[in-house]
Amino acid sequence: MVLKAEGISKEFNRLKVIDDFDFTIESNEIVTLVGKSGTGKTTLMRLLNGLEKADKGTISIDGHYLCRATPDGKTEYVSKQERKKYSNQIGMVFQDYQLFPNLTVVENCIEAPVSQKLLTKSEAYQKAEELLSQMGLSAKRDVYPRTLSGGQQQRAAIARAMMLNPKILCFDEPTSALDAETSNEVGKMIQKIAASGTGILIVTHDTEFAKVFGTRVVSSDIFSGHNEKE
Ligand SMILES: Nc1ncnc2c1ncn2[C@@H]1O[C@H](COP(=O)(O)OP(=O)(O)OP(=O)(O)O)[C@@H](O)[C@H]1O
Ligand SMILES: [Mg+2]
Numbered sequence: 765m766v767l768k769a770e771g772i773s774k775e776f777n778r779l780k781v782i783d784d785f786d787f788t789i790e791s792n793e794i795v796t797l798v799g800k801s802g803t804g805k806t807t808l809m810r811l812l813n814g815l816e817k818a819d820k821g822t823i824s825i826d827g828h829y830l831c832r833a834t835p836d837g838k839t840e841y842v843s844k845q846e847r848k849k850y851s852n853q854i855g856m857v858f859q860d861y862q863l864f865p866n867l868t869v870v871e872n873c874i875e876a877p878v879s880q881k882l883l884t885k886s887e888a889y890q891k892a893e894e895l896l897s898q899m900g901l902s903a904k905r906d907v908y909p910r911t912l913s914g915g916q917q918q919r920a921a922i923a924r925a926m927m928l929n930p931k932i933l934c935f936d937e938p939t940s941a942l943d944a945e946t947s948n949e950v951g952k953m954i955q956k957i958a959a960s961g962t963g964i965l966i967v968t969h970d971t972e973f974a975k976v977f978g979t980r981v982v983s984s985d986i987f988s989g990h991n992e993k994e
Contacts, residue, residue: 766791766963767812767854767932771833772821774807781807783988784820789932789963794954796974797967799984805967808987809934812965813856814847825853825931852882855925859937861917863909863924869896870905873924882928895923899953915946922953933957934965939973951977 767789774782781804789795797805810816812823814830820839823830830850831839842850863872873892877883883891896902899919909917918938925933935954939947951973958964958979968974974981 767825767965768823769812770822772808772811772823773819774804774811774816775819780988782811782818785987787982789965791931791961791963792958792979794958794964794966794977794979796978796981797965797984798969798971798974798981799987803984804987805984806936808984809856809936809965809967812932813854813934814851815856817841825850828853848880852928853930854932854934855928855930856934856936857918857921857925857938859940861909861921863917863920865909868906868908869901869912869920869923872909872920873927876924877927888927891927892923895926896920899923914941915950918942918950919953922957926957930962932963932965934967936967937969938966939968939970947973 765788769785769787772782772785772787797808799805807816811818818831818839820833820837821831822833822839828850829842830847831841834840841847864875867875870889870892873895874885874888878885878888893902893905896905899922901916901919901923904912904916909920912920938950942950947970954964954966954977966978
């Protein structure tokens with residue numbers, strides 16, 4: 765088991781979005797998350813990435829904890845240092861990619877690992893070049909993100925997210941801005957990443973994409989009141 769979330773709850777202004785939900789992602793697995801608008805798909809992904817705080821529950825990746833359930837039915841987040849270890853296990857590709865506009869493609873890739881001193885500059889460049897080549901973006905290494913097409917920005921964002929070899933990689937609506945052919949290419953790229961041992965979570969409205977590329981389809985309609993086991 766790679767990612768494990770147990771008894772997760774989250775409410776916004778007394779609106780229970782996620783209620784006592786259990787969820788796992790194994791390595792090699794591509795979990796596609798589908799469901800009606802407003803049912804908490806993005807919220808779940810943000811909770812797993814530590815961008816939003818859960819009210820209750822335990823979240824861990826391979827024994828690295830983000831938060832732990834407490835005896836009084838709440839949750840406690842780990843120290844900053846422990847949290848960094850957790851965060852390095854998980855990556856996220858945002859719907860709008862969120863590339864740094866003032867950095868080139870290769871600089872986007874090396875920024876976090878170098879500034880966090882997780883890789884030396886030369887290690888980071890080497891890794892970035894490998895990933896950009898895998899993504900078919902070697903020729904775009906030194907250009908700024910605004911000059912890339914949507915599909916190219918998506919691939920640059922994937923390369924950036926892969927820099928620290930995360931065990932889990934999350935995608936929020938990866939195909940919403942792409943044509944059918946490019947969506948298919950992105951799906952195949954995600955399959956390759958999963959085959960190399962990374963667990964994948966994809967939030968999507970594209971039910972066809974979810975079925976074709978998901979090894980397991982989960983519906984967010986069960987987030988409040990029920991959990992995955994039921
Ligand atoms: N920061 C926030 N503050 C208040 N309410 C929020 C916040 N984030 C999400 N919500 C609410 O939580 C619910 C779930 O939102 P979320 O974005 O997770 O849904 P979603 O399943 O991703 O929807 P969509 O398919 O439209 O992207 C919604 O009712 C939303 O209004
Ligand atoms: Mg959403």
